[in-house]
Amino acid sequence: MALKAQFINFEYEVHQFSFTRTENQINKILQNAKKNKDSIILYTIVDSKLSKFLAQESKKNKIPCFGLLGDLILNFSENKMI
Numbered sequence: 001m002a003l004k005a006q007f008i009n010f011e012y013e014v015h016q017f018s019f020t021r022t023e024n025q026i027n028k029i030l031q032n033a034k035k036n037k038d039s040i041i042l043y044t045i046v047d048s049k050l051s052k053f054l055a056q057e058s059k060k061n062k063i064p065c066f067g068l069l070g071d072l073i074l075n076f077s078e079n080k081m082i
Contacts, residue, residue, distance in 0.1 A: 013036075015032060015036075017029050020043075020045060020050075021047070021050070022050075023050070023053050026050065026053055026054050026057060027057070029041070029054075030057055030058065030061055030063065033058075033061070033063050034061060034063070039063055039064075040063070040064045040065075040066070041054070041058055041063055041064065041065040041066070042065075042066050042068050043065070043066070043067055043068065044067070044068050044069050045067070051067060055067075
């Protein structure tokens, strides 16, 4: 967790959801995030449709959401060379 090293007095709890492949799974993650104050979603979803769904639903629910690999995932998923 390189992020934690940048903020010495930063307390957080990690909830990891592996192999997320459906909108239903995303909805469960969002429900979990809504229960916890000041949640932030960090993700590495390759499926563009699913990542778009996550971003849209997070915005609707006012939960900050960030794709960690950005263009790297997009380029690899489209079989482009960087």
